[in-house]
Amino acid sequence: MLAGALVLFALVMALLAWAFVKPAAGSRIPVRFWLAGGGLVLPALVLTPLILVAIWSGDRLVLHAGTEVPLRIEITARQWQWDVAYPDAEDGPRASVNLLHIPAGRPVELRITSADVIHSFWVPRLAGKIDAIPGHINTLRLEATVPGIYRGVCAEFCGGGHAGMNFTVEAHDVAAYAAQLARLADSADDGPADTRSAEAAP
């Protein structure tokens, strides 16, 4: 897209420069060339493939249900923290705050909502963002291909603590993931068993 945009921008600038360098250079060019050519044909040629690719790749990103039963994790945003619940953990539900553990190499389905105002869940390196809206549950499927630590932020303005509402995603390989979950508290209220803020609020 960047290359295409640069080409189009250069085209417009070149035409403008030409108009000043060689006055009346285009006086014999038919009006229709500009209007139909630049206004209809050019956008049609550029936009049609762009839209098709966009829909195709957007569809791929949505990671359709049915391909594989993914792991479900529930996330509740509130001013100004992220509560994570793991209802499917092997030995009973588990919870963490501002820290999301996922297994690497398999898709995870996050069910995201909010307890107060609208927030937006965003891990730039793993997926696009999805809003956390009170009264609604949005699902986001993401997959970390390799284990590692990924930083996440709240992307929707949510009041005074918005800038500090960060979190961390830790992707583990499958064995380490189960062990990690076992170490978590069984509810977020049980104290800071694994409450690590990704970034202390400034």
Added chain:
Amino acid sequence: MTDSRATNPSPPSPLRLHKQLDAVWGTPPGWGRLKAVNHNIVGRRFIVTAFVFFVIGGVLAMLIRAQLATPRSAFAGPEIYNQLFTMHGTVMMFLFAIPMFEGLAMYLLPKLLGARDMAFPRLSAYGYWCYLFGGAMLIASLFAGVAPDSGWFMYTPLSSRTHTPGINADVWLLGVTFVEISALSAAIEIIVTILKLRAPGMSLDKMPLFAWYLLVTAFMMLFGFPPLILGSILLETERAFGFPFFDPTRGGDPLLWQHLFWLFGHPEVYIIFLPAAGAVSTILPVLARREIIGYTWIVVAVVALAFLSFGLWVHHMFTVGIPHLALAFFSSASTAVAVPTAIQIFAWIGTLMAGRPQLKVPMLYLLGFFSVFVVGGLTGVMLAIVPFNWQVHDTHFVVAHLHYVLVGGFVFPMLAAAYYWLPHFTGRRPRYDLGVPTFWLIFIGFNLTFLVMHWTGLMGMPRRVYTYAPDAGWTWLNLVSSIGGFMMAMGFALFAADMFLQARFGRRGARNPWNAPTLDWATPTPPPSYNFASLPSVADRAPLAATPDLGVKLAAGNGYLGFVRDGRLETLGVDMVSGRINQVIRLPSPTLLPLVSALATGSFFVALLFKLYTLAPIAFVAAIATLLLWTRTTGARADSGPVAIGHGEAALPQSESPAAPARQAMGLALAADATAYLSLVFGLLFLWVVAPNWPPPELFQPGIAVSALAILGSVVAALAGQQAALPGSLASGTRREGWLALAIAGNGLALIAWVLLLAAVPDPARHGYAASVFALLTYTALHAAFGILFAAYGIRRSRSGFVSAARALDIAVLAPWHSFTLALTGVTLLLLHGLPMAMGS
């Protein structure tokens, strides 16, 4: 008409004619300035005030950039910073961009069209005062430290009472709604002026392109602002009285606000861009010394853009969880906007290529517009691509994009317009060439600020964060942006200085320094209060090219209406399409009434702001009463028949013309009204389908008898209102007043029914359903109440001798109100009866 001068006017000398005209059109000096209704003065006030707000918004931007220049800055905490960015957006959108173009439109339109003023000068003045007072309210809150801080988009529930308990959000909702009165009144006024107050012979296809752009813009405002106004009223009602329209725990939905907001918010972008594009289409061909190519293409493209812009609002909501298939539709529609935009861009390029462009100062700014706006358009196409949007939505990439679009698409063309039209405002030319260094400061400063901001966003910096960590990797990018921002600010300071110097010390010059073909340059510069001493007739799109000395001829009184009749302010009205003369329009003299009405309106909003709910209804009634007072000086008490307009021709006065501007204005007002009502209906249906915690705990079953009473009353009122306006009834005082009395009775019956129904609605604070039903009933009941008022007003006008078989205006203008109320009655009752059935099954 008994006046002999009218039947056979002999043109006096140009100077005498000027003195006679200025005596009736001019505004008194000193305190008399508060009475100003003339478009020259009101238009200039809009422009200057908007520039002052632009400076305030710019200072806020500088404070934002100062805070973000370094990581972990201790300059402003989140409480201050959140007010800064909220107010920056609000001021620039509502207090700068829209009023700036309204002012330019008001000043230029009558001149471009060959008229002496706008169609409703007192409405211009009223709109200005509402804008000034509403804007002052917002700025005052900034100094009091209680400015809105929930973002200029005011998303609920953040802006709801629970999460913003202070007065901050109320200031936004009430202040902006107050200001929007001026936007709606300007929209109606611009449309009517363009469609009716043109020079004779100026058919629609000979109209200057600028007028086409403004016509389309005004229609967009007419349909774009009501959803926002309605949304603001609903949110304020939720904050004040706990009606849960947006509270998901009680059957409301925060997404409803987003839909209503962006239903306005997206067209808003084009409402800002189109007038600026109109200025480009006006200035560019003049400086290219060639007529613009593709006039018809451009008009079609602009109309298409207007329609498309109402189908795109969801592209601001790609991340709220809407299914991907629906997103694909809005994504395609969003990219489709590139087509009409490209048509305009290439029409401008083709015009430049075919002409011999001169690199004068306005052209420099137009080139700035091209380069900046094209970048904004290209990143706009990128943002319309859903997967890309998911990544960069709500990051600084979007901040960069929107500034490229709005500064490129509005500020640069407005700067070009300032340099192009300043000689018209002042009659002076620049003495110092400050326009060039000013351009480079602004242009380089702008690109320094916002070009790097694309990368800041791509590197993951979200919007609206007041600080960031040193290790985030955004430090130097933000510093560059801040340096660029301050450079741009210096550019604008230099611009202000340049404008002042030119207005104060510029060389006096002759008319039409650019050799422009449009009628605006046929007035003397600076223009006299009445624009044209006599009105031109127009035969093609470039009247000044065909007759370069047209201005002198008009000043000598050789056109239409080159005289003063009985101390009246007169201009011509034409047929909408053909431009044939069909009436003489009498305009009002300077008066304090618009100011008084705006003060009463302001008291209403201030009373609501401070929760003085006993004072608010009193202020409301006072505002309506003072608005009705306006009519005391309009209308005629005797039939006149056609009056002379010069050249041996005659036309009916507007009080006797079936095409009077007021009748069209009523139709437009009802269209805006219907849009607000439909937004409310949309809200109810949206909550029913989408909101959590439905169905409601308690359904509302309206009684059959009461519903029948409402229908009966509304039908009677509508029929009686129509009957009163028929020629047969108008001829007889008792007959027309009888029908109007029946209209009062019908509306009264309906009002009783609505009050009974309102009393039976379950507690509206408990559920979004009850709240919406209550709102629908109140909306309809208010229309019945106003129906009573309007019919009573008709009787009063009839008794005072303003109505006859020929002078139908006062009765005819209000007849559609009762029919409209009947339509509301029908839809409201259908919903109230239908929804419980649909939910019950």
